[in-house]
Amino acid sequence: MDRPLVAVVLAGGVGSRLYPASRRHRPKQLLALGGEGTLLERTVARADFADEVVVSTRPAFADAVREAVPEASVLVEPAGKDTGPALAYATHRIAERFDDPVVLALPSDHHVEGEFEPTAQRGARVAARTGSLVTFGVDPDRPDTGYGYVEPGPDRGAYAEVAAFHEKPDAETARRYVEAGYYWNAGIFAWTPAAFREAAGAADAPLSPLIDALDRGDPEAGFAAVDPVSVDYAVFERATDVAVVPLDIAWDDLGSWDALRRILPADGDGTVVAGDASVRAVDATNNVVAGDDVHVSLVGVDDLAVVAYDDRILVVPTAAAQRVRELVAELDAEGEF
Amino acid sequence: MDRPLVAVVLAGGVGSRLYPASRRHRPKQLLALGGEGTLLERTVARADFADEVVVSTRPAFADAVREAVPEASVLVEPAGKDTGPALAYATHRIAERFDDPVVLALPSDHHVEGEFEPTAQRGARVAARTGSLVTFGVDPDRPDTGYGYVEPGPDRGAYAEVAAFHEKPDAETARRYVEAGYYWNAGIFAWTPAAFREAAGAADAPLSPLIDALDRGDPEAGFAAVDPVSVDYAVFERATDVAVVPLDIAWDDLGSWDALRRILPADGDGTVVAGDASVRAVDATNNVVAGDDVHVSLVGVDDLAVVAYDDRILVVPTAAAQRVRELVAELDAEGEF
Numbered sequence: 001m002d003r004p005l006v007a008v009v010l011a012g013g014v015g016s017r018l019y020p021a022s023r024r025h026r027p028k029q030l031l032a033l034g035g036e037g038t039l040l041e042r043t044v045a046r047a048d049f050a051d052e053v054v055v056s057t058r059p060a061f062a063d064a065v066r067e068a069v070p071e072a073s074v075l076v077e078p079a080g081k082d083t084g085p086a087l088a089y090a091t092h093r094i095a096e097r098f099d100d101p102v103v104l105a106l107p108s109d110h111h112v113e114g115e116f117e118p119t120a121q122r123g124a125r126v127a128a129r130t131g132s133l134v135t136f137g138v139d140p141d142r143p144d145t146g147y148g149y150v151e152p153g154p155d156r157g158a159y160a161e162v163a164a165f166h167e168k169p170d171a172e173t174a175r176r177y178v179e180a181g182y183y184w185n186a187g188i189f190a191w192t193p194a195a196f197r198e199a200a201g202a203a204d205a206p207l208s209p210l211i212d213a214l215d216r217g218d219p220e221a222g223f224a225a226v227d228p229v230s231v232d233y234a235v236f237e238r239a240t241d242v243a244v245v246p247l248d249i250a251w252d253d254l255g256s257w258d259a260l261r262r263i264l265p266a267d268g269d270g271t272v273v274a275g276d277a278s279v280r281a282v283d284a285t286n287n288v289v290a291g292d293d294v295h296v297s298l299v300g301v302d303d304l305a306v307v308a309y310d311d312r313i314l315v316v317p318t319a320a321a322q323r324v325r326e327l328v329a330e331l332d333a334e335g336e337f
Numbered sequence: 338m339d340r341p342l343v344a345v346v347l348a349g350g351v352g353s354r355l356y357p358a359s360r361r362h363r364p365k366q367l368l369a370l371g372g373e374g375t376l377l378e379r380t381v382a383r384a385d386f387a388d389e390v391v392v393s394t395r396p397a398f399a400d401a402v403r404e405a406v407p408e409a410s411v412l413v414e415p416a417g418k419d420t421g422p423a424l425a426y427a428t429h430r431i432a433e434r435f436d437d438p439v440v441l442a443l444p445s446d447h448h449v450e451g452e453f454e455p456t457a458q459r460g461a462r463v464a465a466r467t468g469s470l471v472t473f474g475v476d477p478d479r480p481d482t483g484y485g486y487v488e489p490g491p492d493r494g495a496y497a498e499v500a501a502f503h504e505k506p507d508a509e510t511a512r513r514y515v516e517a518g519y520y521w522n523a524g525i526f527a528w529t530p531a532a533f534r535e536a537a538g539a540a541d542a543p544l545s546p547l548i549d550a551l552d553r554g555d556p557e558a559g560f561a562a563v564d565p566v567s568v569d570y571a572v573f574e575r576a577t578d579v580a581v582v583p584l585d586i587a588w589d590d591l592g593s594w595d596a597l598r599r600i601l602p603a604d605g606d607g608t609v610v611a612g613d614a615s616v617r618a619v620d621a622t623n624n625v626v627a628g629d630d631v632h633v634s635l636v637g638v639d640d641l642a643v644v645a646y647d648d649r650i651l652v653v654p655t656a657a658a659q660r661v662r663e664l665v666a667e668l669d670a671e672g673e674f
Contacts, residue, residue: 020634282664295673296650297357299664300657304638308650313628315643315652316636323636327619331634 004101005124007050008090009043009072011065011108012058012080016328016337017256017321020312021275021290024337029108030064033254033274033290034263040108044069049117050104056090078223083187084234085226088200088207092214095193102128103196105189105231107253111263114249120190123245126159127190132243133199133236134190135162137183138251143174146255146322148185148232150244151177162242165232183244185232186251199239206234256321257305257314260288271298277308288318341438342461344387345427346380346409348402348445349395349417353665353674354593354658357649358612358627361674366445367401370591370611370627371600377445381406386454387441393427415560420524421571422563425537425544429551432530439465440533442526442568444590448600451586457527460582463496464527469580470536470573471527472499474520475588480511483592483659485522485569487581488514499579502569520581522569523588536576543571593658594642594651597625608635614645625655 015028022028029040037045040055047053053072057065058080066074075093077086091103102124119136127134137150145168153163165185169177201211206229213222236242252263264272270286273279277291284298291308298306305321307314316324331337352365359365366377374382377392384390390409394402395417403411412430414423428440439461456473464471474487482505490500502522506514538548543566550559573579589600601609607623610616614628621635628645635643642658644651653661668674 280664280667282660282667291650294648294650296652297664297668299651299653299660301641301652301654304652306650306652308645311630312632312634313643313645313650314634314636315638315641316634317638320637323619327617327634327636330617330619336632 003128004051004098005049005104005121006094006098006101007047007053007104007106008075008087008094009040009047009053009055009106009108010083010086011040011055011061012077012086013109015109015255016332017324018254019324019328019331019337020307020309020314023310023312024332025060027061027109028254030061030068034111034260038068039110039254040065040068042112043106043108043110044072046112046116047104047106047120049121051101052098054090054094055108056086078220080228081223081226082228083231084200084207084229085210085223087189087231087235088196088210088214089219089223091191091193091196092211092219101193103189103191103193105191107187109254110187111252111254111259112249113251116247116249119245119247119249120188122158123188123190126243126245127192127195130159130241130243131192131195132159132241133195133239134159134243134245135236136186136188136190136247137244138186138247138249140178140182140184143171143178144184145169145171145174147253149174149177149182150185151180151182152244156243159243159245162244165237183246184251186247187232187253188247189231189236190245195241196235200235202238205238256324257288257290257307257316258318258321260290260305261286261318286318340465341388341435342386342441342458343431343435343438344384344390344441344443345412345424345431346377346384346390346392346443346445347420347423348377348392348398349414349423350446352446352592353669354661355591356661356665356668356674357644357646357651360647360649361669362397364398364446365591367398367405371448371597375405376447376591377402377405379449380443380445380447381409383449383453384441384443384457386458389435391427391431392445393423415557417565418560418563419565420568421537421544421566422547422560424526424568424572425533425547425551426556426560428528428530428533429548429556438530440526440528440530442528444524446591447523448589448591448596449586450588453584453586456582456584456586457525459495460525460527463580463582464529464532467496467578467580468529468532469496469578470532470576471496471580471582472573473523473525473527473584474581475523475584475586477515477519477521480508480515481521482506482508482511484590486511486514486519487522488517488519489581493580496580496582499573499581502574520583521588523584524569524590525584526568526573527582532578533572537572539575542575593661594625594627594644594653595655595658597627597642598623598655623655 152160209225546562547559
């Protein structure tokens with residue numbers, strides 16, 4: 001592709017369900033869970049085929065991001081308002097700096113294994129050639145109820161048209177989606193600034209006040225004028241011309257502690273260990289332990305996550321790992337997150 | 338009583354079921370669980386009516402004991418061989434130093450609330466007057482299967498003769514014992530050196546080689562000649578003349594983490610907290626948390642003990658708290674206790 005390809009890595013979130021590893025001052029993308037180097041470092045390295053990698057983050061994380069990935073340029077969002085405003089701002093700034101670029105957007109806090117570049121390049125070419133908004137779809141290996149799904153429409157060879165996006169389903173619906181060949185929506189996208197602008201700036205779209213303000217050169221006012229909103233809701237679900245490119249990699253959003261079971265090997269007791277924790281299990285099976293420099297003994301317990309970072313300890317059944325959200329909401333309300 | 342009363346506080350054990358609060362270098366009696374000051378400090382204070390308080394301990398704990406209770410004299414056992422040899426040695430040394438003493442022996446690692454002195458004095462008088470070995474019996478408030486029981490025989494006013502000692506029973510047997518008016522064997526005793534010597538030194542008794550060696554002035558050889566053995570087995574269960582004096586106090590051996598539930602108040606979630614831990618429970622009930630300067634979050638878990646000291650964390654159902662023994666045996670075998 002002769003147009004410049006600019007990767008935008010989104011690193012403004014916190015990932016609260018991985019508390020207490022993730023905290024307000026130490027977001028999920030700065031953790032080294034499930035591999036060598038932090039998730040952010042691995043994401044930036046994964047995008048190194050792009051002509052430039054831009055990391056978009058909130059002011060509080062900017063220094064940590066600069067330190068973690070000095071090879072990337074850092075774009076500081078005027079305010080943390082979810083992925084919609086962040087990507088509108090990044091796309092606008094990239095269009096100013098590059099000549100006719102294609103934008104590749106990717107989350108910084110997912111676990112990915114396999115060859116990313118070929119499919120990413122293909123998606124970028126589809127975005128450039130067709131003017132479609134492109135989403136990358138992961139082939140599901142289970143009827144996960146924690147992800148959104150992409151329903152493919154007519155197959156166009158390098159891509160399929162998107163027939164519809166579907167929110168996180170219940171178990172029965174998820175099974176149906178998997179059987180029907182739907183994809184997981186991995187949160188990885190490609191577009192041209194023109195295509196993005198057209199969809200995001202439509203008169204009734206949530207981001208249109210921001211798009212207008214960016215045109216006027218007043219991003220602060222633009223961020224003030226919009227509510228936090230995901231790019232999925234604010235742009236993709238409203239766009240008429242969306243393509244899906246299958247992404248043939250092992251992918252996990254590492255959203256909560258039970259996910260470690262999927263990406264790390266278990267020992268004979270079914271124990272999965274992340275970080276520098278050492279574990280002794282006495283009649284204890286299928287537990288997840290995470291922590292640094294900690295020695296955890298489990299006696300007669302099953303299917304628990306035991307997590308220890310700093311002076312914080314969390315114990316939760318892996319089946320209830322999503323409920324850490326409720327905990328963090330309480331902690332956050334009291335300034336303890 | 339005009340004979341000198343010398344209290345022997347036994348502080349040579351480790352209390353491994355309270356791991357990781359208790360460790361090889363920090364035995365249970367040096368912990369402050371369930372009250373102000375360490376269990377040892379509280380025990381020595383409880384015995385302050387005695388003419389002298391002697392703390393018997395193993396060499397490794399001697400310095401810590403001297404520091405913790407400078408008001409007591411410290412007797413260092415030649416070797417840690419359980420309560421039988423320790424009390425034979427202490428009784429011998431006390432008989433050398435005091436004129437016709439009565440010995441009051443008490444564990445250093447139990448939780449006691451209430452007036453101890455009047456009953457202790459009564460037991461000492463019974464020991465002096467009758468020449469019996471005296472054990473103190475706690476009136477059970479539940480059919481606990483973790484304690485030994487004392488079956489009282491004929492009532493003699495200030496005491497009852499002991500009909501029999503019973504090992505830790507099963508649940509049905511424990512219920513029968515409680516209904517029949519048996520006592521818990523609290524491990525608190527009184528005797529004269531002569532009475533102790535006669536029972537412990539009988540020709541076929543486990544401690545007789547040690548008693549002989551003490552007479553010869555060679556305690557090291559005496560300790561080498563005997564196996565670890567409890568005073569209950571080596572002396573009391575063999576003696577023909579044993580009395581029980583009811584001890585009307587709240588007593589708990591604080592043997593394992595579930596015991597905290599009995600001696601500490603619970604919050605609205607049924608959470609019991611020992612030490613300086615702070616706890617947040619989200620849909621989590623009846624848990625026991627212990628630790629210093631640690632912040633523990635419990636989400637969707639019930640009836641667990643979560644314990645954190647140093648870099649060690651333990652998670653065990655309170656109902657399985659006795660099984661920490663198995664864990665510690667493993668850790669100990671690998672030098673990690």
